[in-house]
Amino acid sequence: MAETKHSGIRCVIVTPESTILDIRARSVSLPLFDGQRGVARGHAPFIGRLGAGEVRIVPEQGAEGGPRLFFAEGGFVEVGHDAVTIITQRAIPGDKLSAAEAKAELERLRSAPAIGDEAIEERLKAEEIARALARAAAHAR
Amino acid sequence: MAKARALDRRRRSVRNIRKITRTMELIATARFKKAMDRSIAARDYTNRLAKILENIAGVGAGVAHPLLEVRPTTRSAVLVLTGNRGLCGGYNSNIVRQSLALLGQWRSERVETHVAVSGKRGISALKFRGIPMEERYTNFEDKPEFEAVAPIGRAYLAAYSAGEIDRLDVVYTKFESISRQSAVTEMLLPLKAPEPAGAASGPIQLASQEYDFYPSAESILEEILPASFLSRLFKCFLDAAVSEQVARMVAMKSASENAGGLIKDLSRRYNRARQSQITGEIMEILGGVEALKQ
Structure with missing residues (x-):
């Protein structure tokens, strides 16, 4: 316009x-x-x-x-x-993303126990974010 | 000689203090500028969120959300923002006075209160008055970070949604201008319902931009209300940080000026004492000479 x-x-x-x-x-x-x-x-x-x-x-x-x-x-x-x-x-x-850090975070989330519906849901959400972060970090390089 | 020397010593110590207050004033000035820049940079986010909220209210989406619903207050939360350090004039004591008034009001209405305090000064002042505190934060200095404020805000949101609190008030120092900051009590929860854009800027503007909403206006509203609460809470922290630096700047400036006056006064008294001492000594010598003549 x-x-x-x-x-x-x-x-x-x-x-x-x-x-x-x-x-x-x-x-x-x-x-x-x-x-x-x-x-x-x-x-x-x-x-x-x-x-x-x-x-x-x-x-x-x-x-x-x-x-x-x-x-x-x-x-x-x-x-x-x-x-x-x-x-x-x-x-x-x-350029500030680190694939290694994102992977470590994902591993940490996977190994931590989550008990109860809410905790499980929260963990799934956090895992989703960590995965997206790892993906973005891989693309950034 | 004793009196003159004592005056000189005092003058020297006042000079040292003036050096310190002058330095603190300069530091506060530098910090104030930085804090002010951060506060201005943060304004954009709040404004843009408000604009989206207006747009949503404009399309007349059902503005109903747990965070907007006003309930009778039976349990209230109070967050008090003070500084970690003193030497900033009435900054901390104004906040403490304001929060005591609020807490007194809740007590007289028999409302259960959850008290959280940020800043060592406020913590010790409220502890001295025997007020139980559920949360204490001392990690906020002149540069509060969103990452640090967000968890506090999310905890309040969860408590409000779960019905553990019916209201949240923040007692902080609002920065109005460089010469005006005032201790205020602001209610952050429940949130105020967003006003349609048409109310303020005329209906013509509303029609010029028609937005689609993905996935839906309701779903965006659901997300945006917590975000706008967090940004308002963050703004309170930023305002408090800016005001603290201004208060310290002003306090230290007047302390330096006061020290200057004191030094002047002490110098005058020192010179007078020294002069009268010299006069006394001359008189003594003259007296001796007169005595020898006879």
Whole structure:
């Protein structure tokens, strides 16, 4: 609309402590609650719940650097006409992810006993997050 | 000589104290700037969450959620945010006074209270008054981290959902501007129901952006309410940290100024004492000379 000279969309990642990313992107791939979803310019506006997974951002042509990868753990995404805003409680940049650490965490969760329905459910959720983290770490390299 | 020397010694010690207070003022200033930057950076998250909430309220999704439901208060939780260190003027004592008033009110209404206190100063002040505390935190300094605040908030959310508490009040120092911070009691639970966007910004804006919701507005609301509670709680911690640094800055500034005045006064008295001593000695010599002449 107003931004005719740009072909991409604005991509913003906000965490409770600060805004960690604010760039123009060609496309963004988001971990929605039920799977990855790609967003490019002109996508219909929506507000969605995020699951744990990786956010992949392909910067606009001409911008330096390759695709950026973040790990986001839950939260929301707001897709407007010209902007994607990711609101999450935890976002880790791809280069700070460690596959070994994620695997160790997964092992720890698997070996810890969980008794009762709630504990089991909680453990499954934590395992899901740890697995997504390990996956993202493997992709980051 | 004894009096002049004593004055000089006092002057020297006041000078040393002034050096310390001046340094503390500078440190507080630097910390305040950092804390302020963090607080500003955190504002974005809260604003964006609020915008989504407005949008959800705007589409008229059934805004009913356990966290929004107001129950008669029979069990209440109070979280008191003070500093770990003193030397910051009335910062800690204002909070303690405010929290005592609140606790007194709950006691007179026979409401069971769960008290949690952050900061060594508040802990010792409430312990002195014989108030039982269920939780004590001393790990929050001038840079509270979300990762550290979130577990506390989640515990309150769980307790509220389970019906263990009917209300949560936070007593903290709200940062209004650099020259104005006030001790306030804020109710964080139950949450206030979100207002539709149309109420504030006119109905035209509401129609311009129609959002789809995945999976549904209700499901997003379910997730976003705890998130917005956590961010508000985090903001209380940030505000308290910023206010503490401002309070210390102001207190140390006035202490340094006061020391300056004291030094001036002591110098004047020292000079006068020294002068009168010299005069006395001259008088003695002159007296001796007069006595020899005769």
